[in-house]
Structure formats: structure tokens, C-alpha cells
Amino acid sequence: MIENKKLLFPDPSKHPEWIPAHSPDWYAGLNRNVEKYKYPWKSEFDEPTAETIFADLISEQLNDTSKILDVGCGHGEFTHQFVTKTKDIVGIDIEPNFIRTAKGSNKDKAIQFELVDANKKLPFQDNDFDLIYTKKGPWLYEEASRLLKPGGVILGLFHSGTDGGLRDLFQGLYAPLLLDPYDIEKFEHKYNLNESYDLTDFELRVIEEVEYLSRPEDVLQKKCFGQNDKLKQYVWQQCLKGVTKIFNQNATSKGLKVINYHHVVRAKVAK
Ligand SMILES: C[S@@+](CC[C@H](N)C(=O)[O-])C[C@H]1O[C@@H](n2cnc3c(N)ncnc32)[C@H](O)[C@@H]1O
Numbered sequence: 001m002i003e004n005k006k007l008l009f010p011d012p013s014k015h016p017e018w019i020p021a022h023s024p025d026w027y028a029g030l031n032r033n034v035e036k037y038k039y040p041w042k043s044e045f046d047e048p049t050a051e052t053i054f055a056d057l058i059s060e061q062l063n064d065t066s067k068i069l070d071v072g073c074g075h076g077e078f079t080h081q082f083v084t085k086t087k088d089i090v091g092i093d094i095e096p097n098f099i100r101t102a103k104g105s106n107k108d109k110a111i112q113f114e115l116v117d118a119n120k121k122l123p124f125q126d127n128d129f130d131l132i133y134t135k136k137g138p139w140l141y142e143e144a145s146r147l148l149k150p151g152g153v154i155l156g157l158f159h160s161g162t163d164g165g166l167r168d169l170f171q172g173l174y175a176p177l178l179l180d181p182y183d184i185e186k187f188e189h190k191y192n193l194n195e196s197y198d199l200t201d202f203e204l205r206v207i208e209e210v211e212y213l214s215r216p217e218d219v220l221q222k223k224c225f226g227q228n229d230k231l232k233q234y235v236w237q238q239c240l241k242g243v244t245k246i247f248n249q250n251a252t253s254k255g256l257k258v259i260n261y262h263h264v265v266r267a268k269v270a271k
Pocket of ligand 1: 037071072073074075078092093094095098116117118119134135136137138
């Protein structure tokens, strides 16, 4: 069992400076003085990426009169690609810096960006949207069934862990995935898909995305996303030499291959 093996690297999450991912402190640190939601590591992807697959699923639902809502739109880059498909798009995010960037770079009348907390009642009328989606942002429950027109669709893309050998190569630095991405029942529970709030026809599928981390430090950047400089300094000192050796032994010409698991969730409104 993994617990009995000698780990190759210290576990950064045991360090007192470690900030649990997706906690309010983690989001606050991540978003401070940042204008865009962007990963700090260098990499390249095999096509289709999870984002491409998700964008195609959204596009399939659209015609030129569709009204769509992007929940947790970040700085709005993804939102923009649907302007050629429909004329009415709203992007919302809770982070003022991101909405400022989204508004600042928006030259298109078809898109509106608003600073809105998706966990509260949303400032839109009943039956306002044909499609609501979130790409790695909050999933709407009660509000989705209120805001969607009859037959309207809600789609979500969620990252559910990276592996493809990464966790075995860098034991300690990366712990084994807590949940098997293919254990659909556990994820249905995690995403509260039984709490349907008038949503129906739930579908959940796994997407495997191939990513190549460009350099040894990108293995550390990925692990330390959203952490402070003190923690990063500790991880670099403790791990960079060992990570470099393993990286160089295993990387292809494109970089170190890893698999990002994503879930796509789809539901319809039952009214
Ligand atoms: C992982 S990022 C994804 C951003 C963007 N959708 C993308 O894929 O590039 C999650 C986004 O959800 C936003 N978010 C988190 N909680 C939110 C809430 N309660 N209301 C609105 N947006 C929220 C964050 O500010 C962040 O921009």
C-alpha cells in the first residue's frame, strides 16, 4: 500500500503555510492583483482539449436567437467564442478584477459582463435563458430551473484531478487521487446531482485530456497553484533537484505527459 512506501518528496500540504485548494483563503490569494484566471505553468495539449469538447457541446445547443449565461466566466475569454453563434450572452463572476478585464476587452454588443455572486438570487428574470453553463465555476441549482426557459439546458465542466503517472512518479509531492474519476456514482453524489431542483435527465461523462508539462518547474508550479511565495520557496528547495531528474528520465520531446480528468455534467429543466 502507498502509505508503507518511502515517499520520494515531502508532502507540501503538511507545511504550515499550505492553503487548501478552493478554500476562501486560496481564492483570495489567487485572485489578488490578478486580472485573468490563468494557470502559471507552461504546457501544451493534445487536441481535442476538454475546453474544445465543452465548447462544441455548448455550440450544438445554440441557434442565432439563443440567450446564454456563463456562470463564473472569469475574464471572459471563453465566453467570447460564442458571439458568432448567438446574439445574447451574459457572463457573471464574483471577482471584480476579472469582470473589469472582461468588460475592458469586450467590443461586442452581444455580450454583457456583470459582477454577480452566483450563490445568491441572480438579477435576471424567470425563463430568461435557453442555456446556462459553467466552465469550472459554480453550478446553479434552484436558480437554474427558475432562469431557464422550458426545455432549457445546463452544462458544467469540472476538473476532477490530474494523473496519468504523475502521482506515481512524484510520490509525496502528489498524493494519489482521492476519487477515481470513473466512479460516476461518487461524483454524482459530490456534485449533488440527486438534489435536482426541477432539473432532470442528468448525464455525467468523463473526458481525458492529454497535457505535456514543459519543464521540471512546471510540475512544481502545478502543485503550488494558488500557494504563497514562502510555501513555493520551500517546495522548490526540497523538490526541484529530484523532480528534474525524474522529469528528464520520463519526458517526451513535447514534455512530461499527464492526463487531466474532467467531468461534463448536463441536465434539462423539468418544466
Ligand atoms: C476555475 S475559475 C474558471 C474561470 C473561467 N470559467 C475559465 O474557465 O477560464 C472559477 C471562476 O468562478 C468564479 N466564481 C467562484 N465563485 C463564484 C460565485 N459564487 N459567483 C460567481 N463567480 C464565482 C471565480 O471568480 C473564477 O473566475
